[in-house]
Amino acid sequence: MFNAFLVGVVISAVIGLGAGWVRYWIGFSVIIQGAIASALIAWLLAMYLKRSLPPVNPSGRVALLLAFVWLGVFWAAQVYGLGLAQPWFDPWGYFGRILEGDTRELAFGLTQTGGWTRGFAGGFGGTFWIILNVLDGLVMYLFLFRLPWPDAAPQPAEAVAQEGEQQ
Secondary structure (H helix, E strand, O other): OHHHHHHHHHHHHHHHHHHHHHHHHOOEEOOHHHHHHHHHHHHHHHHHHHHOOOOOOOOHHHHHHHHHHHHHHHHHHHHHHHHHHOOOOOHHHHHHHHHHOOOOEEEEEEEEEOOEEEEEEEEEOHHHHHHHHHHHHHHHHHHHHOOOOOOOOOOHHHHHHHHHHHO
């Protein structure tokens, strides 16, 4: 179980660094960025967990905690990735200025109205920027929480032995 935790931390950190770099150069893609990043984290973790022996299948509470920790690692690495995009860039100061309303972050996404899907782009700051980031984080959390954990079912030899004991 601890190996799965550590692999999840490493995968979340690497993808977070990449997402921060992309966010600096392209902008914040509302919901799309979180969905792609968390789906990629969950897929890579599922690939690792399929090969891990013995199979890991945590309880619901542990899965909730793991998803929360991996999301926190992703966000921290994303901020660090923003800073790595340019050596002079201060991501914490940038986010502080966004919260104060002094600057805006470029964001883009899709919206659907009346059956028509349109793209939108603009600068967001303040409370609306917080809402968009929380929404993106919720999507990420759901993807990470719904990670397809492998079944910890008994192996065929163990299942035959258990059936023999029951008869």
